[in-house]
Amino acid sequence: MASTDLLIPAxxxxxxxxxxxxxxxxxxxxxxxxxxxxxGANLAGHDSHGVVRVPRYVEWQEEGFVLAGQQASIxxxxxxxxxxxxxxxxxxxxxxxxxxxAIERAVANGSCIMGLRNAGHIGRVGDYAEMAIAAGLISxxxxxxxxxxxxxxxxxxxxxxxxxxxxxxxxxxxxPVLLDFATSFVAEGKVLVxxxxxxxxxxxxxxxxxx
Numbered sequence: 001m002a003s004t005d006l007l008i009p010a011x012x013x014x015x016x017x018x019x020x021x022x023x024x025x026x027x028x029x030x031x032x033x034x035x036x037x038x039x040g041a042n043l044a045g046h047d048s049h050g051v052v053r054v055p056r057y058v059e060w061q062e063e064g065f066v067l068a069g070q071q072a073s074i075x076x077x078x079x080x081x082x083x084x085x086x087x088x089x090x091x092x093x094x095x096x097x098x099x100x101x102a103i104e105r106a107v108a109n110g111s112c113i114m115g116l117r118n119a120g121h122i123g124r125v126g127d128y129a130e131m132a133i134a135a136g137l138i139s140x141x142x143x144x145x146x147x148x149x150x151x152x153x154x155x156x157x158x159x160x161x162x163x164x165x166x167x168x169x170x171x172x173x174x175x176p177v178l179l180d181f182a183t184s185f186v187a188e189g190k191v192l193v194x195x196x197x198x199x200x201x202x203x204x205x206x207x208x209x210x211x
Contacts, residue, residue, distance in 0.1 A: 014039040017051055024061050026068045030093050037092045041124040049124040057090070057121070066090055066120040072097040075117075080109040084116045091122030099128045103135045126180035129169030133176045141167040151184040 014035045021031035034057070042050030060066040070089025074082060082105060086094035095116060102114035122128070125141050132139035145162035153160055163182040170177040 010039055010043060013042075013051060017054055020054060020058065021068075024058055024068065026090070030068060030090060033096065034090060034092045037123050037127060040127060044124065044126070046124055046126075053121065053123070060120065070094055072101075072116065072119075080105055080112050082112065082114050084114070086116055086119035088118050089120060091120040094119045095122040095128060096131075099131050102139075103132060103137060106132075106137055107135070124180065125165050125167040126169070126178055129167050129178055129180065130176075133169045133171045133178070136171050138171070139167075139169045141165075143167075 017035035017038055018031045021034050022028065026034065038049070038051050038053060041047070057066065061068065065088065067088045068090065070087040070093060072084040072086045072089070072094040075085050076083040082101065084094070084098050084101070086098075098114055098116040098119075102112045105112035105114070122143065125143060129139050129141060143165040145164060148162045149159050151161040151163055152158055161184070163184040165180070165182050167180040168178075
């Protein structure tokens with residue numbers, strides 16, 4: 001551990017994050033949900049989706065890109081096929097609402113295809129797969145990261161794609177299988193962590209116009 005590292009008890013850090021989002025105008029329930037989700041990512045070993053995101057979330061909220069207190073609404077409802085609008089709410093809020101409804105519909109219909117649009121950054125996708133696993137369901141998650149064009153095609157030098165995360169969760173008697181990864185060389189959050197002095201990126205993860 002470097003001499004500049006600071007160890008903070010998880011419960012204390014979660015409380016600090018909770019208070020930050022209370023101060024930005026989130027309800028107690030929403031602030032706690034965001035804090036719990038972010039700390040959960042850190043504790044799961046994914047610092048890229050943990051509390052490092054707090055400054056950016058606050059900035060987005062101040063700029064009006066993300067709104068507190070939103071309730072996802074149904075745009076199209078076909079029973080087992082549902083499209084929700086998140087109204088630019090915090091991803092941790094509206095994606096949880098979408099997952100809760102998807103689980104409910106899957107139990108009722110045998111399966112469910114759920115779409116969610118206009119949502120803030122939803123955080124660690126594996127969190128939602130774990131919700132499905134807890135309900136005894138297999139889930140597959142695709143995230144388009146609309147507007148976040150950061151990835152160059154293989155052999156290219158210009159950004160063309162998003163990191164397009166993918167996740168699948170499968171409950172099994174001997175323990176669940178959970179895969180959660182970006183389809184790019186590294187997740188965008190790994191770059192964020194590295195830029196803050198965290199774990200170094202593998203060679204070739206970042207490119208400039210000259211390669």
